[in-house]
Amino acid sequence: MHQIEKETVLDVRGLRTEFGLAECPLVAVDDVSFQVKAGEILGLVGESGSGKSITLRSILGIVRPRGRVWGEILWKGRDLVPLDEAALRRVRGREIAMIFQEPMSSLNPLLTVGLQISENLAAHTDLNSKERKARAIELLDMVGIPAARNRLGDYPHEFSGGMRQRVMIAIALASNPQLLLADEPTTALDVTIQDQILRLIQALSRDLGMAVILVTHDMGVVAETCDRVAVMYGGRLCETGLTADVIADARHPYSLGLLRSIPRDVAPRTPLYSIPGAPPSLNALPAGCAFTARCPVAGPECRDVRPSLETTGRQRQVACHHREEALIHFSAREAAQ
Amino acid sequence: MSRSSHQAATPLLSIHDLHMRFEKRRSLSDMLAGRPRQVVSALNGVDLDVMPAETLGIVGESGCGKSTLARCIAGLNRPTSGDIRFEGESVIDLKGAKRRGYNKRVQMMFQDPYTSLNPRMTVRDTLREAITVHHMREGAGVDRRVDELLDLVRLPDGAADKYPHEFSGGQRQRIGIARALSLEPTCLVADELVSALDVSVQAQVVNLLLELQDNLGLMVLFVAHDLRLVRHVSHRVAVIYLGAIVEIAPSEALFSKPMHPYSQALLAAAPSLDPTARRRAPALSGELPSPLDIPPGCPFHVRCPHATALCRQEKPTLRPVGPGMTACHFAETIAGA
Numbered sequence: 206m207h208q209i210e211k212e213t214v215l216d217v218r219g220l221r222t223e224f225g226l227a228e229c230p231l232v233a234v235d236d237v238s239f240q241v242k243a244g245e246i247l248g249l250v251g252e253s254g255s256g257k258s259i260t261l262r263s264i265l266g267i268v269r270p271r272g273r274v275w276g277e278i279l280w281k282g283r284d285l286v287p288l289d290e291a292a293l294r295r296v297r298g299r300e301i302a303m304i305f306q307e308p309m310s311s312l313n314p315l316l317t318v319g320l321q322i323s324e325n326l327a328a329h330t331d332l333n334s335k336e337r338k339a340r341a342i343e344l345l346d347m348v349g350i351p352a353a354r355n356r357l358g359d360y361p362h363e364f365s366g367g368m369r370q371r372v373m374i375a376i377a378l379a380s381n382p383q384l385l386l387a388d389e390p391t392t393a394l395d396v397t398i399q400d401q402i403l404r405l406i407q408a409l410s411r412d413l414g415m416a417v418i419l420v421t422h423d424m425g426v427v428a429e430t431c432d433r434v435a436v437m438y439g440g441r442l443c444e445t446g447l448t449a450d451v452i453a454d455a456r457h458p459y460s461l462g463l464l465r466s467i468p469r470d471v472a473p474r475t476p477l478y479s480i481p482g483a484p485p486s487l488n489a490l491p492a493g494c495a496f497t498a499r500c501p502v503a504g505p506e507c508r509d510v511r512p513s514l515e516t517t518g519r520q521r522q523v524a525c526h527h528r529e530e531a532l533i534h535f536s537a538r539e540a541a542q
Numbered sequence: 543m544s545r546s547s548h549q550a551a552t553p554l555l556s557i558h559d560l561h562m563r564f565e566k567r568r569s570l571s572d573m574l575a576g577r578p579r580q581v582v583s584a585l586n587g588v589d590l591d592v593m594p595a596e597t598l599g600i601v602g603e604s605g606c607g608k609s610t611l612a613r614c615i616a617g618l619n620r621p622t623s624g625d626i627r628f629e630g631e632s633v634i635d636l637k638g639a640k641r642r643g644y645n646k647r648v649q650m651m652f653q654d655p656y657t658s659l660n661p662r663m664t665v666r667d668t669l670r671e672a673i674t675v676h677h678m679r680e681g682a683g684v685d686r687r688v689d690e691l692l693d694l695v696r697l698p699d700g701a702a703d704k705y706p707h708e709f710s711g712g713q714r715q716r717i718g719i720a721r722a723l724s725l726e727p728t729c730l731v732a733d734e735l736v737s738a739l740d741v742s743v744q745a746q747v748v749n750l751l752l753e754l755q756d757n758l759g760l761m762v763l764f765v766a767h768d769l770r771l772v773r774h775v776s777h778r779v780a781v782i783y784l785g786a787i788v789e790i791a792p793s794e795a796l797f798s799k800p801m802h803p804y805s806q807a808l809l810a811a812a813p814s815l816d817p818t819a820r821r822r823a824p825a826l827s828g829e830l831p832s833p834l835d836i837p838p839g840c841p842f843h844v845r846c847p848h849a850t851a852l853c854r855q856e857k858p859t860l861r862p863v864g865p866g867m868t869a870c871h872f873a874e875t876i877a878g879a
């Protein structure tokens with residue numbers, strides 16, 4: 206495959222982000238490691254509170270000063286963790302850009318969108334004001350806003366939700382970033398508009414060779430958009446692999462349960478598989494595997510001994526003590542249905 | 543219950559030519575310029591029959607009027623024109639005891655589990671209020687009923703004397719279901735009941751709803767944007783576009799062979815779990831037109847790939863096509879292609 210030859214642009218090693226008092230910290234992200242290659246779309250999946258957004262914010266250094274970040278975030282070989290604000294600002298927004306979940310609250314309602322795009326161009330490029338305007342039109346055109354030239358003077362409230370998200374993407378793209386961090390970019394949008402935005406991100410990644418980390422809670426979005434996927438639970442990675450492999454053949458009990466609870470190929474109106482219990486709160490995580498309390502195959506050691514992310518196949522890692530039992534448990538259920 | 547027995551029985555709920563218009567307030571400048579008052583047409587002639595014990599799914603993009611329809615049925619909005627009949631009797635102009643009787647029979651469950659419960663009332667107070675206002679039980683019977691209800695929605699013992707903030711999102715939605723069931727309704731209106739919940743918790747609430755419906759013989763209007771869930775829980779599904787039903791059919795028929803081009807696009811846009819089924823182009827271009835200014839003819843013609851001159855002039859009516867009803871001039875040729 207051609208992906209293997211592409212260079213790794215981001216290499217996160219042992220990332221740990223914590224909040225609160227140093228004596229009893231809330232660990233939001235715990236020992237998370239992953240790589241992203243140029244032109245690749247990595248999906249980061251998990252439910253609310255699993256630490257996926259904090260992972261993105263840690264990469265950009267926007268969890269400080271309240272959050273404390275440890276580990277290494279190697280951006281093209283250079284560690285971002287020890288950098289000060291001034292040095293980070295040269296990377297942030299220029300080489301690594303981010304789009305947020307709510308396009309309404311992320312745009313300044315008092316400034317025209319044209320101004321908000323040129324703001325980013327002024328900060329990160331050497332263009333003069335005329336060139337900035339031309340580039341802003343070009344960017345709005347690229348993200349598919351009709352009649353871009355006439356819309357530079359419009360305010361965010363004059364755009365619909367989907368169009369605002371396109372404006373956010375245009376602002377993020379203004380500085381030709383090599384990595385785009387997308388934090389649930391389509392969660393607030395309708396399926397038809399979500400589909401348009403995801404196809405746009407996919408096309409931009411393919412055409413510009415841009416790496417993307419897409420945070421989502423929807424396995425369907427991952428299946429349709431991402432090359433690789435990393436599943437997070439309780440601030441830790443529990444499974445990573447190529448999207449097709451993970452969806453067809455998940456190995457971690459959490460990913461298995463998550464995929465099983467989505468209705469597909471089951472008789473209508475029959476009970477769906479549901480993962481018992483609720484996601485754990487950050488101040489009550491066990492020392493061992495975070496999924497222990499809800500896991501159907503958990504043994505006595507799971508609560509105390511932390512399973513490490515082990516390589517189990519080609520580009521495939523799973524963190525579970527009972528991989529065999531999990532597979533047997535879930536395939537038995539499948540046969541029963 | 544099979545579809546044929548639905549047709550034989552009389553409908554529990556019958557909606558005829560329902561219109562709902564919201565008038566926008568005229569600004570001073572509008573008045574000075576003599577501009578007419580703007581009107582949002584949220585519902586434009588909805589006809590619908592729902593049978594006892596049936597689940598009707600309602601899907602569509604945001605702003606298409608699906609919540610307005612739900613609120614009209616629950617009596618929270620008074621429709622501008624048209625008729626809603628419940629057990630053969632018109633409910634729009636009900637007053638006094640008859641209105642209270644209807645309100646008891648038709649109960650609504652809301653989307654946001656965090657704002658739909660009073661944070662200063664314990665679960666017991668919330669349920670007692672509903673039970674005593676409608677004189678469902680007297681004296682000691684009230685508390686017995688509260689315990690019964692909490693048992694029914696499987697909340698743990700001791701939940702009655704806790705406040706809403708002590709519960710997770712999924713548990714709060716169960717409290718909302720218990721509150722709706724406390725009045726022993728025959729019809730439940732579920733407006734995006736599970737869309738605010740994590741995927742792993744959604745299945746628990748959906749399973750509970752299915753089980754309660756079967757045990758209590760309830761009619762359920764399931765308004766949601768998650769098409770996979772709607773397919774799973776519904777007997778029949780109605781697709782709404784700009785305040786009118788464009789297609790209504792038995793769930794399996796609609797999802798396996800949609801007849802209206804809008805239903806086709808909506809289903810194609812929903813993310814599938816099959817990574818091999820990826821598309822490069824979005825399923826549907828453009829956005830929902832503003833309900834302030836609905837296009838003449840077929841309201842979908844501006845986004846429809848099959849639109850002809852006829853579609854721009856004449857509004858298609860809902861007519862039988864295949865196993866359901868479709869409002870499209872060319873449903874047979876488009877679906878056959």
